[in-house]
Amino acid sequence: MYYIGIMSGTSLDGVDAVLVNFSGSSFSLIDTCYVPYDPFLQAELLGLNQSGENELHRAALSGNRLSRLYAEAVVCLLEKAKVDSGGIVAIGCHGQTIRHCPQSEYMYSIQLVNGALLAELTDITVVTDFRNRDIAANGQGAPLVPAFHQQMFSHSDVHRLIINIGGIANITSLPVKNSVSGFDCGPGNMLMDAWCLQHTGERYDQNGLWAKSGKVIDYLLKDLLSFPYFSMPPPKSTGRETFDLNWLLSYLTGKEAAQDVQSTLLQLTVQTIADSIRAYYPTARELYLCGGGAHNETLVARLQQELQDREIRKTDVLGIDADWVEACAFAWLARQSIERTPGNLPAVTGATGRRVLGAIYPA
Numbered sequence: 078m079y080y081i082g083i084m085s086g087t088s089l090d091g092v093d094a095v096l097v098n099f100s101g102s103s104f105s106l107i108d109t110c111y112v113p114y115d116p117f118l119q120a121e122l123l124g125l126n127q128s129g130e131n132e133l134h135r136a137a138l139s140g141n142r143l144s145r146l147y148a149e150a151v152v153c154l155l156e157k158a159k160v161d162s163g164g165i166v167a168i169g170c171h172g173q174t175i176r177h178c179p180q181s182e183y184m185y186s187i188q189l190v191n192g193a194l195l196a197e198l199t200d201i202t203v204v205t206d207f208r209n210r211d212i213a214a215n216g217q218g219a220p221l222v223p224a225f226h227q228q229m230f231s232h233s234d235v236h237r238l239i240i241n242i243g244g245i246a247n248i249t250s251l252p253v254k255n256s257v258s259g260f261d262c263g264p265g266n267m268l269m270d271a272w273c274l275q276h277t278g279e280r281y282d283q284n285g286l287w288a289k290s291g292k293v294i295d296y297l298l299k300d301l302l303s304f305p306y307f308s309m310p311p312p313k314s315t316g317r318e319t320f321d322l323n324w325l326l327s328y329l330t331g332k333e334a335a336q337d338v339q340s341t342l343l344q345l346t347v348q349t350i351a352d353s354i355r356a357y358y359p360t361a362r363e364l365y366l367c368g369g370g371a372h373n374e375t376l377v378a379r380l381q382q383e384l385q386d387r388e389i390r391k392t393d394v395l396g397i398d399a400d401w402v403e404a405c406a407f408a409w410l411a412r413q414s415i416e417r418t419p420g421n422l423p424a425v426t427g428a429t430g431r432r433v434l435g436a437i438y439p440a
């Protein structure tokens with residue numbers, strides 16, 4: 078029961094791909110492959126988050142480029158694992174989000190990928206477009222990963238929280254008795270990455286050392302935290318439409334030192350995660366981090382400082398490396414689709430019911 082999961086997230090850094098084996102209820106991660114975006118593709122994808130000239134054509138071309146990269150990642154996995162394409166049941170490919178508008182007046186989410194091309198290039202069944210069925214059922218279409226967290230990380234006696242710190246940060250609550258819940262807390266690394274690139278030329282602030290060299294600007298943090306998204310009740314999900322550099326610039330006076338802004342952005346991520354936990358999951362004591370932000374030592378130390386009575390570890394100790402949880406989730410979501418089993422959790426997304434997700438392109 079080999080599946081491939083492919084995730085390219087809101088950080089816009091590249092492609093995470095995994096080969097996994099599901100047999101019955103057991104799961105194993107067999108191989109992984111990471112393919113970075115070249116600067117041209119990265120800039121093009123970032124540009125497609127806003128309207129621009131000839132954007133339909135550009136989006137279609139980027140979808141094709143992405144699909145060729147996804148196919149490279151598939152070949153890399155098959156070679157590493159010495160498995161041939163006939164041995165794979167399906168590829169679950171998230172695609173690259175360029176717009177996310179689940180609100181009732183819009184009701185769509187766009188993940189770029191040419192599923193037909195990927196099926197043609199790999200000769201493997203491809204499942205894509207995981208979000209729109211949930212949105213059609215009045216859900217947010219995100220986050221979807223909590224259903225996978227439930228399968229992999231639940232404990233019969235302990236209330237656990239799983240916190241993904243990617244471009245956006247999202248939280249999953251796995252209580253002992255009540256139903257699973259979760260939502261997007263707000264920006265994870267996205268704003269820090271953009272500010273860091275603009276001021277240092279580095280794509281991200283390694284271990285948060287630049288942020289650590291600055292001071293949190295109290296008035297700025299207070300202003301940022303007053304943004305309505307943070308106090309909105311779940312279900313909720315967000316993205317680059319809301320949290321981009323322009324959003325940040327609208328709060329700056331122009332007199333702030335760049336490293337102090339970075340320190341404040343890091344604190345914003347920490348604070349919005351900690352506030353969400355205090356507001357919605359006050360009794361949960363075990364926290365497990367995944368996503369790239371789990372490697373940011375300054376961020377993790379400040380989060381531990383905010384939540385001193387909770388134990389914070391990475392999902393690695395639960396059996397899945399923090400870097401590969403999302404890609405594994407899309408392999409699992411593909412299996413749900415292939416088996417015609419629902420993949421969404423209405424308690425998370427707000428959908429009116431459970432739905433079989435995804436569009437299938439047969440091999």
Ligand SMILES: Nc1ncnc2c1ncn2[C@@H]1O[C@H](COP(=O)(O)OP(=O)(O)OP(=O)(O)O)[C@@H](O)[C@H]1O
Nearest residue numbers: 086087088243244245266281284368369370372373
């Ligand atoms: N050592 C590190 N120190 C600081 N930040 C790091 C480190 N390693 C990774 N990161 C951060 O993690 C980001 C990548 O995270 P990840 O791959 O989880 O995001 P994503 O999957 O694209 O986002 P999302 O989950 O929102 O879709 C990088 O852009 C960087 O900001």
Ligand SMILES: CC(=O)N[C@H]1[C@@H]2OC[C@@H](O2)[C@@H](O)[C@@H]1O[C@H](C)C(=O)O
Nearest residue numbers: 087174177219220221222245247261
């Ligand atoms: C629209 C979209 O791509 N959302 C992503 C993003 O990245 C993290 C967070 O925001 C989450 O809601 C979601 O991704 C994961 C994989 C999810 O659906 O659970």
